[in-house]
Amino acid sequence: xxxxxxxxxxxxxxxxxxxxxxxxxxxxxxxxxxxMPGPNMVVGMIHGFLFIAYVLMVFVVSREHKWPLTEQFWAxxxxxxxxxxxxxxxxxxxxxxxxxxxx
Numbered sequence: 312x313x314x315x316x317x318x319x320x321x322x323x324x325x326x327x328x329x330x331x332x333x334x335x336x337x338x339x340x341x342x343x344x345x346x347m348p349g350p351n352m353v354v355g356m357i358h359g360f361l362f363i364a365y366v367l368m369v370f371v372v373s374r375e376h377k378w379p380l381t382e383q384f385w386a387x388x389x390x391x392x393x394x395x396x397x398x399x400x401x402x403x404x405x406x407x408x409x410x411x412x413x414x
Contacts, residue, residue, distance in 0.1 A: 312408070316411075317375055318376070318404060318408050319408065320368060321365075321368040321369065321372045322404045322405070324365045325396040325397070325404060326397065326400060328364070328365040328396050329394060329395075329396035329397050329400075331357050331358040331361050331362075332393045334354045334358070335351070335354060335355075335358070335393075337350075338350045338351035338355075366387065369383070369386045369387060376407055378407075382403050385403065386399050386404075
């Protein structure tokens with residue numbers, strides 16, 4: 312993963328956004344079962360920032376690399392489903408990075 316390219320930054324943001332989404336599986340029970348809203352609030356703010364960063368990076372990279380609408384659709388949809396950003400990273404983003412030779 313080349314973090315000097317926009318595609319590399321997109322891949323990193325996809326992974327971080329997916330991790331932050333999965334952290335809700337820990338913080339939601341803390342909030343509702345143990346009356347501890349603090350961790351959920353922190354994870355929620357971080358996830359919100361990462362979600363926006365991911366969506367913006369999908370927009371930038373899809374324009375830069377002239378992605379077809381189907382791949383744009385799957386990349387945007389992935390931001391709404393837990394674990395999906397990992398799948399999209401593996402099936403779409405990694406493919407484009409390999410096509411560019413890791414640049």
